[in-house]
Amino acid sequence: xxxxxxxxxxxxxxxxxxxxxxxxxxxxxxxxxxxxxxxxxxxxxxxxxxxxxxxxxxxxxxxxxxxxxxxxxxxxxxxxxxxxxxxxxxxxxxxxxxxxxxxxxxxxxxxxxxxxxxxxxxxxxxxxxxxxxxxxxxxxxxxxxxxxxxxxxxxxxxxxxxxxxxxxxxxxxxxxxxxxxxxxxxxxxxxxxxxxxxxxxxxxxxxxxxxxxxxxxxxxxxxxxxxxxxxxxxxxxxxxxxxxxxxxxxxxxxxxxxxxxxxxxxxxxxxxxxxxxxxxxxxxxxxxxx
Amino acid sequence: xxxxxxxxxxxxxxxxxxxxxxxxxxxxxxxxxxxxxxxxxxxxxxxxxxxxxxxxxxxxxxxxxxxxxxxxxxxxxxxxxxxxxxxxxxxxxxxxxxxxxxxxxxxxxxxxxxxxxxxxxxxxxxxxxxxxxxxxxxxxxxxxxxxxxxxxxxxxxxxxxxxxxxxxxxxxxxxxxxxxxxxxxxxxxxxxxxxxxxxxxxxxxxxxxxxxxxxxxxxxxxxxxxxxxxxxxxxxxxxxxxxxxxxxxxxxxx
Numbered sequence: 001x002x003x004x005x006x007x008x009x010x011x012x013x014x015x016x017x018x019x020x021x022x023x024x025x026x027x028x029x030x031x032x033x034x035x036x037x038x039x040x041x042x043x044x045x046x047x048x049x050x051x052x053x054x055x056x057x058x059x060x061x062x063x064x065x066x067x068x069x070x071x072x073x074x075x076x077x078x079x080x081x082x083x084x085x086x087x088x089x090x091x092x093x094x095x096x097x098x099x100x101x102x103x104x105x106x107x108x109x110x111x112x113x114x115x116x117x118x119x120x121x122x123x124x125x126x127x128x129x130x131x132x133x134x135x136x137x138x139x140x141x142x143x144x145x146x147x148x149x150x151x152x153x154x155x156x157x158x159x160x161x162x163x164x165x166x167x168x169x170x171x172x173x174x175x176x177x178x179x180x181x182x183x184x185x186x187x188x189x190x191x192x193x194x195x196x197x198x199x200x201x202x203x204x205x206x207x208x209x210x211x212x213x214x215x216x217x218x219x220x221x222x223x224x225x226x227x228x229x230x231x232x233x234x235x236x237x238x239x240x241x242x243x244x245x246x247x248x249x250x251x252x253x254x255x256x257x258x259x260x261x262x263x264x265x266x267x268x269x270x271x272x273x274x275x276x277x278x279x280x281x282x283x284x285x286x287x288x289x290x
Numbered sequence: 291x292x293x294x295x296x297x298x299x300x301x302x303x304x305x306x307x308x309x310x311x312x313x314x315x316x317x318x319x320x321x322x323x324x325x326x327x328x329x330x331x332x333x334x335x336x337x338x339x340x341x342x343x344x345x346x347x348x349x350x351x352x353x354x355x356x357x358x359x360x361x362x363x364x365x366x367x368x369x370x371x372x373x374x375x376x377x378x379x380x381x382x383x384x385x386x387x388x389x390x391x392x393x394x395x396x397x398x399x400x401x402x403x404x405x406x407x408x409x410x411x412x413x414x415x416x417x418x419x420x421x422x423x424x425x426x427x428x429x430x431x432x433x434x435x436x437x438x439x440x441x442x443x444x445x446x447x448x449x450x451x452x453x454x455x456x457x458x459x460x461x462x463x464x465x466x467x468x469x470x471x472x473x474x475x476x477x478x479x480x481x482x483x484x485x486x487x488x489x490x491x492x493x494x495x496x497x498x499x500x501x502x503x504x505x506x507x508x509x510x511x512x513x514x515x516x517x518x519x520x521x522x523x524x525x526x527x528x529x530x531x532x533x534x535x536x537x538x539x540x541x542x543x544x
Contacts, residue, residue, distance in 0.1 A: 045386060093311060162406040166396055169386050176347040176375045177400030177452065178368035224387045224432035 016249045025135040028146060029241040029259065032202045033211065035150045037237030038157055039195045040216030041230045042188060046168040050100060051085070052212040054107035055189075056196040058084030060114025060205055063130055068121045074145050074197045081193030084110055111205075133204035133256035135245065146198050153194050160187060165226055202241065203256035211237065214263040221267075221274040236266050299358070300325055300456055300487040301346065306355030308341050315341040317511050319355075323487050323504070325455070328478060330502035330518070331491040334531055337509045339491040343458050346489075347375050359456065367456075371400045374449035378460040379441055384434050390444050391429045394419055397451035419451035424473060439470030446477065457481065459490040463497055475501065498522060 016022040043052050059077035066076025084106055091102045118127050129137065138146075157164070166174045167184040175181045192212070199208040219232035244259030272279050301323040308316045316338035323329055331339050344350040346357060348364040359367035367373055374397070397419070398412040408416075420426055423443035433441055442462065449457055462474055478501055481488055489506075492498060498505055498518060505522050507513040507530040514526040 045383075159405065162399070165388075166399060169388060170377065170382060170396070172344070172347065172349050172375055172377065172381075173396060173448070174399075175349045176368060176373055177371055177397075178365075179400060220387065224434065225389065226387050226392070229387050 012246070012250070016246060021136050022245070022249060024138060024143070025245055025255070026242060028138055028143060029135045029202045029245055030238045031150050032146065032198045033215075033237035033241040033259075034234050035153050036195050036199045036208075036211035037215040037234040038154060038230060039191055040212055040214070040233050040237070041219060041226070042157075042164055042168055042216075043192065043212055044216035044220055046188070048188075048192070049209070049213045050103050051189075052192060052196070053209040054084060054088065054103045055081045055192050056200065056205055056208040056212070057107040058110035059193070059196055059200065060111050060130070061117055062114075063200075063205075064114050064117040064121065064125060067125050068117075072145055073142075074149055074194075077197040077200075078193050080110060081196055082189065085189050085193075129204070130200070131204050131206050132254060133200060133202050133207070135202045135255050135259075138201060142201060146201060149194050149198050153191050153198075156187065156191055160184065164188060203259050207256055207260045210260040210263055214260070214267050215240070218263070218267045218270045221270040221277045224276075237263070240266055298324060300327075300360060301489070302356075302358040302361075303342075303346070304356045304358075306345055306352045306357060308338075308345050308350055309353050310350075314510065316345070316508075317354075319508065319512050321489075321506060321512075321515065323489065325485040325487055326482050327504060328482060328488040328490070328502050329504040329506055330498040331489055331506050331508065332493075332495075332498060332527075332530060333491075333508040333513075337530070338511075339508065340460065342508065343375065343460060343489075343491070346456075346458060347373055368400075371452055371454055373456045373458060374452045374454035376442075376445045376449050376457065376459040376462060379438050379465050381460065382441075382445075384436075384441065386434070387432060389430045389432055390420065390425055390436070390447075391416065393433060393444050394447045394451050397448035400452070415451045415453065416447075419447040422450055422477070423447040437467065439466040442466050443470055443473065446474065455485070456487045457489070459488065461492060462490050463492060463494055495522075495527075 017026075043049065059081045062076035062078070062080030063073045064076075066073040088099075088102050088106050091097065091106065092099050095102075097105075115127075118125055118130075126134070163174070163179060163184055164187070166179065167181060167188070171181050174184070195212060196208050199211040202208075203211060215233040215237040216229070218236050219229040222232055223229050240262035241259050243262040245255060247253060247262070248255040248258040270278065275281070299322050301321060303319060303321040305318050305320060306316065307314070307318065319338070319342065321329070321342075331342060333339050341350065345352050346359070346364070348368055357364050359372055394416045395408060395412065398408065398415060399406050402408065402412065420429065423446050425440060425443055425447065428436065428440065433444060436444065442465075446462075463471055466474070478488065490502075499522065502518050504516065505518045506515045507521065507526055509530050509532065513530045514521045
């Protein structure tokens, strides 16, 4: 009986761990989730959700071209991610079209280019795994790349943690006291492109933006301290990944979708029950009984 | 002689122009301020007040003209922490998850190492600044839980902690309570005695008469500049506000 295995929590957790691909998937997805969760605090406070969506979709042609040429896919993705941002900035500056329109226009253009390239370039590119992620089928070279990029992003964000917070909060003050705002802007964009690259392996290009905004939004509802927000964001991202992978294993569901759904449920929980900012404001309810 | 002359002025803006993608926001604007002077910047919305501030802090580049801060470039003024900018309450995200202490500490970032680790002197500067604006009871309060006046005082404390010699204040009196207004006006007198130079934008004519030695009336360019008693006339104000009389704008008492 398959159901028997659910009867003990112990086997629910340990059984999947006997599979090599599951251990790898759990580890890699947690790592990716942590990186995206860390960055997520900055993106949600800066109001860059749409930018995250744009960059993550725009990396598509880069991934395809890199695969076709036998290059590391992260390189291609990174070039197109940063390129899309540069193009958005250029079109915005040189035309009267509003920014959100330009962003939507550029990233759908890049995304479409990626899809057309996949259909034209005859290779073993798996469109499904690019679009929806494949944490269970991740290759060894991908593992190395992902670990390297993740560490790089975490180190960069850690070093410039406070400067980036200031940049998100009050760029004018940053500039006035001689902090290089231009550098911080592109640092954040670079980290965004890199995080999108590693994130797409877990949940795919279409859903990677969720990894970049949902944990931050959840944390924002739960705390008024920036450092706590980062910690909560990272933890909720990791927990969502673990839940998503386990659930997808036992119920045979799409893994990327399960991870993002887990994140969404955690957000909804915070949205309803957060002590201060939730719909039901638990703190106030309890205070009323005193 | 010329260098000595420069050093007499804290702020020297000569014929500065700023345009955003070809759209002129400010042209041929001049301003000279000495230590201990308080100057009011008066103009309509969109007259270029914020642009003027942005040019002085280096937040936007000027397309023509020259700005000298203490006789040096804007860039070296940034490095030396010379200018502090106190934003309008509307200009900041009040829901940002950050405490009073953290905001004031940001005033010290420019003189810290790359990791922004506060030294003992930074901690002391922040403590003193918070005490001067009377917010010691709110050290760890998130700025979202402060009143408009308390938030304004937080940003003033940041400017104090920065130990800047030039303060730029965007609408310092808008949306604040009586207590804060009184505290700000006391601080202005202290700043003046410390030899700081203050440039503040305001809509309130009474505040200009009360605090400002000098007044700069602008409408995309300088309409009039000089001693408040000489320049702040109904005719000049009418010109600044595009032909609308000051009585209509501010009531007959001004």
